[in-house]
Structure formats: C-alpha cells, structure tokens
Amino acid sequence: MKHLYLLFFFFFLLLSSRAQKANINDFNLSGDAVITGANCIRLTPDRIWAGGSAWHRQAIDLNQPFVMELQVMMGCKDAAGADGIVFVFHPHARRTGYQGEGMGFAGLEPSLGIEIDTWLNEHLGDPYQDHIALLRDGSVHHGYSLAGPVRIPNIEDCREHALAVNWSPGNQQLTIDLDGKQVLNYRGDIVGSVFRGNSKVYWGVTAATGAYNNRHEVCFEKLEFTIIEEAKPLELDGPKGKKLIEGEVITLENLQFESGSANLLPISKAELARLAEIMRQHPSLKLDIFGHTDSVGGAEANQQLSSRRAQSVATHLRSLGIPEKRLSAKGFGEQYPISTNSTAAGRLKNRRVEFRLSRPIP
Ligand SMILES: [Ca+2]
Ligand SMILES: [Ca+2]
Missing domain, CATH: 3.30.1330.60 (OmpA-like domain)
Structure with a gap:
C-alpha cells in the first residue's frame, strides 16, 4: 500500500514538475569531505580544524522555482560540538571557505547561505542556542544576516535532520523547513541584489570545525531536487x-x-x-x-x-x-x-x- 502511495506521488510529480534524485557521484568534494556510504558524504570528521564541502556539478537557474530536500547530521557532541553546516548557493563553487566559525562558508562571495550553527561566537552575534539563519556573501556575522538567527532545539543529537530549501521566484520567496517545520522565511530579489543579475548558480553544502569539533555529515538518500514547472497564467481559451x-x-x-x-x-x-x-x-x-x-x-x-x-x-x-x-x-x-x-x-x-x-x- 505504501508503495502504491509512493508510486502515485511520483506520477503526480511527473505531471507538474521534474523530480531529480541526486547521485553521490554528481558532487565535487573539497577539503576533508569524503564519501562514506552509498548516499552520504562526511563533510568533516570530529577532529579540530577540519573543513569540507560537497558541490553539485550541475548549475541551477534561480529564475526557476524549486524545492531541495536533504538530510544533515550535525554530530553527537552538544556542549563541546562545533561549528556547523551551511547550505550554499554560489556562482563559481569548487572550494571550501574558512574553517572554525566560518563553517566552510566564510569568504565565498557572492553567495547565499543557510547556516545551521552549533557554536556560540559572541562577537558574531550568535545566540546561545543552536540556530539557523540566512546569510549572504560569505559573512557569518548576524549583523549582515538576511533572516534569523532563529533558535532551534539542540541539533547535535547524532540524528539525521531533514532540511528543505524552497524557492519561489514568482513572489521572490525563500522558505526553509527543518524537520518539516518552517524556520526561515525571506522575501527579496536574490538574483538582483545578491548575485548581481546572474541567475545561474551552483549549490553545495559546507561544514567546518575549529578548536572544538563534531562530525558533520550530509545524506542524499532522501534528497529530492524538484524543479517545478513555471505556473502558466489562466487563459480564457486555454x-x-x-x-x-x-x-x-x-x-x-x-x-x-x-x-x-x-x-x-x-x-x-x-x-x-x-x-x-x-x-x-x-x-x-x-x-x-x-x-x-x-x-x-x-x-x-x-x-x-x-x-x-x-x-x-x-x-x-x-x-x-x-x-x-x-x-x-x-x-x-x-x-x-x-x-x-x-x-x-x-x-x-x-x-x-x-x-x-x-x-x-x-
Ligand atoms: Ca557560531
Ligand atoms: Ca547544541
């Protein structure tokens, strides 16, 4: 019965959108990132001063609506765990940004990043709890955040968490869901103001550790990358x-x-x-x-x-x-x-x- 339901679901997607399963071989890895299984990439091991990233080889067009879903594992150490993972859009991505508080994102510019930050850096305006925020241009200082930081319950719990990134260019709205609940909502001209009119960008996931560390992992067995067909206006004779x-x-x-x-x-x-x-x-x-x-x-x-x-x-x-x-x-x-x-x-x-x-x- 469950399979029938799934079948129906994919049939429905075929009618109105192109769902694409990500293959582990479609990613370029940099830094400490390594493939650890059929569908998972370990971005950093749990050791100090590590950094890694995984970039999907295919550029996407921000003029198209899409939904991306993946699983992140933020490590098993809560109090002494650091630093976090960032989901990034970047026009020429092949590398990892700065380690430690930079989470492999700092220095990538121009860029848009969704951070899941597990280490308090007071000088960056981090809240005490684990948090999620929308960042731009490789800056991890919350004075420059486009949305957030939003506090979340401890996420360094050894478990996979579902992250969904949902972009609708029609109303210029970006929403982020964590474990099925919307945590961030941003409206703005991302192509014009962040990427200076260039809508073709790459996407990837970065992570880093510093003086404190955690294992950071991203899994794609459930990654669904869906390009939704542009909605056609209602036509009188259509x-x-x-x-x-x-x-x-x-x-x-x-x-x-x-x-x-x-x-x-x-x-x-x-x-x-x-x-x-x-x-x-x-x-x-x-x-x-x-x-x-x-x-x-x-x-x-x-x-x-x-x-x-x-x-x-x-x-x-x-x-x-x-x-x-x-x-x-x-x-x-x-x-x-x-x-x-x-x-x-x-x-x-x-x-x-x-x-x-x-x-x-x-
Ligand atoms: Ca931090
Ligand atoms: Ca935590």
Missing part, C-alpha cells in the same frame, strides 16, 4: 479556462498569499482579473472557491486559514465587479491533500485554492 467552463475543478498556481496570512500577493491579482473576465463572459455561472492547506500547524488553525483565504479571493472578485450572489467560498483546511505532507514539494501542492464554475439553481 485548457484550464475550458475545463473551468465545463464545470471541472481547477487549481490556479498563480494564486499566492503572504505566508500564514490571507493577504493576496500581486501575482494573484493578475490571475484573479483573468478569472473575473471568464465570469463576465459566462454570466449565468456561479463560482465555488475551495481553500486548502498543508498539514503543518494545527488542524483548527488550518481550517480557519483556508476559510479566510477562500473569503479573501471572493472579496477580491467582488471588488472586480462580480456580484456576491455568484460567489461561494469555503475552506477545508488540511482535510483533502492531493500529495504527501512529508516533503516540502508535496506540501507546496497541498496549499492551494480550487475553483469550480457551476450553473445556478434556477
């Missing part, structure tokens, strides 16, 4: 517009909200203007709006969020001149997932608003 007129339920991928809120992002308003035009062309039809969420957060909170989002869509359509009696909005929370909730790519699909045009009861 396949989606036709399905809608025929009474089928459709999802609008270009309908996006601010994180955790019912506020529509600008990309959504253009899409709803096209939807309003279809409704004007078919004045006898009513529109059902169904809001759905992923399973992160409480069921009750998700129920309320999905209702507010469906209402927000209805309110916007009214402001475009569609009469209230033609609109019905309902939220279903996390009740009806269309994909798995255990991966970031799946959760992205589950957070959606569906539409159905139906003839009014005469």
Whole structure:
C-alpha cells in the first residue's frame, strides 16, 4: 500500500514538475569531505580544524522555482560540538571557505547561505542556542544576516535532520523547513541584489570545525531536487479556462498569499482579473472557491486559514465587479491533500485554492 502511495506521488510529480534524485557521484568534494556510504558524504570528521564541502556539478537557474530536500547530521557532541553546516548557493563553487566559525562558508562571495550553527561566537552575534539563519556573501556575522538567527532545539543529537530549501521566484520567496517545520522565511530579489543579475548558480553544502569539533555529515538518500514547472497564467481559451467552463475543478498556481496570512500577493491579482473576465463572459455561472492547506500547524488553525483565504479571493472578485450572489467560498483546511505532507514539494501542492464554475439553481 505504501508503495502504491509512493508510486502515485511520483506520477503526480511527473505531471507538474521534474523530480531529480541526486547521485553521490554528481558532487565535487573539497577539503576533508569524503564519501562514506552509498548516499552520504562526511563533510568533516570530529577532529579540530577540519573543513569540507560537497558541490553539485550541475548549475541551477534561480529564475526557476524549486524545492531541495536533504538530510544533515550535525554530530553527537552538544556542549563541546562545533561549528556547523551551511547550505550554499554560489556562482563559481569548487572550494571550501574558512574553517572554525566560518563553517566552510566564510569568504565565498557572492553567495547565499543557510547556516545551521552549533557554536556560540559572541562577537558574531550568535545566540546561545543552536540556530539557523540566512546569510549572504560569505559573512557569518548576524549583523549582515538576511533572516534569523532563529533558535532551534539542540541539533547535535547524532540524528539525521531533514532540511528543505524552497524557492519561489514568482513572489521572490525563500522558505526553509527543518524537520518539516518552517524556520526561515525571506522575501527579496536574490538574483538582483545578491548575485548581481546572474541567475545561474551552483549549490553545495559546507561544514567546518575549529578548536572544538563534531562530525558533520550530509545524506542524499532522501534528497529530492524538484524543479517545478513555471505556473502558466489562466487563459480564457486555454485548457484550464475550458475545463473551468465545463464545470471541472481547477487549481490556479498563480494564486499566492503572504505566508500564514490571507493577504493576496500581486501575482494573484493578475490571475484573479483573468478569472473575473471568464465570469463576465459566462454570466449565468456561479463560482465555488475551495481553500486548502498543508498539514503543518494545527488542524483548527488550518481550517480557519483556508476559510479566510477562500473569503479573501471572493472579496477580491467582488471588488472586480462580480456580484456576491455568484460567489461561494469555503475552506477545508488540511482535510483533502492531493500529495504527501512529508516533503516540502508535496506540501507546496497541498496549499492551494480550487475553483469550480457551476450553473445556478434556477
Ligand atoms: Ca557560531
Ligand atoms: Ca547544541
């Protein structure tokens, strides 16, 4: 049964995105990094002053949305463990940055880095606890962080932890999930402001130790690198517009909200203007709006969020001149997932608003 479910999941991904399994041989290693198993790379051993990195050979395009998921193991020493791992984007990556507090990231510039830092360096503004932050340009000082530092529970627990990096260029939003929970959220022109207009970058993982140390490892058995196809706008005469007129339920991928809120992002308003035009062309039809969420957060909170989002869509359509009696909005929370909730790519699909045009009861 589990296999059937997985099969269905991959079939679904094939329809709308290209999922790519990372192969251990697709990485260039530098410094102390060594392959330790079929799917794992040890970035540093637990000895002092080590540093290593693993860089995927294939450049990616930041103009494309993607979700990357991998497992990190931050070592087994809590109080005396150091220094951490950084997930990095960098245009010419083949090396490891500075060791110790630099975590193999310091000095790589221009760059964007997601650090998981386990050692307190007071002069860098580190909080006392293990923490995660979005850094830029090889700087590990939190005065220059783009987001965070966010404190996390002790992560040097000898276990693998799931890290998911989710980039949506449409609304310029980068979100980071750790063990299935969103920990960082950043909106900004990463291509323009960090990479000076160059959208082709490499990605890799770096780690280092200093006077204190830990074994740092990254595993790819569960790495899923998914390039999501750019969402096409709703076209009046296109396949989606036709399905809608025929009474089928459709999802609008270009309908996006601010994180955790019912506020529509600008990309959504253009899409709803096209939807309003279809409704004007078919004045006898009513529109059902169904809001759905992923399973992160409480069921009750998700129920309320999905209702507010469906209402927000209805309110916007009214402001475009569609009469209230033609609109019905309902939220279903996390009740009806269309994909798995255990991966970031799946959760992205589950957070959606569906539409159905139906003839009014005469
Ligand atoms: Ca530190
Ligand atoms: Ca710790």
